[in-house]
Amino acid sequence: MSVLDIVTGQLPASKSHAARRWAFVPTSEPTKPGLGTLTIVQGKRDLDSYGIDVEAGEVLFCKLDAAADVYGVACDRAGRPVKCTCDGFHFKRTCKHCDAAKELIREGLIAAR
Numbered sequence: 443m444s445v446l447d448i449v450t451g452q453l454p455a456s457k458s459h460a461a462r463r464w465a466f467v468p469t470s471e472p473t474k475p476g477l478g479t480l481t482i483v484q485g486k487r488d489l490d491s492y493g494i495d496v497e498a499g500e501v502l503f504c505k506l507d508a509a510a511d512v513y514g515v516a517c518d519r520a521g522r523p524v525k526c527t528c529d530g531f532h533f534k535r536t537c538k539h540c541d542a543a544k545e546l547i548r549e550g551l552i553a554a555r
């Protein structure tokens with residue numbers, strides 16, 4: 443893997459954060475193309491990294507910390523993210539995982555179908 447493999451982008455502003463960025467590092471494992479590590483930065487302090495996997499139409503965000511929470515973003519038949527299992531989505535009907543999954547799909551980094 444080289445630094446050239448890193449793909450970065452921005453997420454639309456949310457109610458709590460005007461500046462939201464992401465960076466995706468594809469895995470170098472040839473048997474798992476398209477998957478990798480995603481870091482989402484919101485504002486100056488809110489930084490989370492996830493291992494990204496796709497399974498049965500769901501984009502899985504496996505948080506890379508001690509708790510190792512896993513959030514699943516379900517996609518519709520067209521491969522568009524429609525809902526997430528995290529608490530944020532439950533209350534706000536939107537979340538950074540859905541927004542990030544949209545970006546990764548739009549950039550062609552993952553395919554949810």
Ligand SMILES: [Zn+2]
Nearest residue numbers: 526528537539
């Ligand atoms: Zn979520």
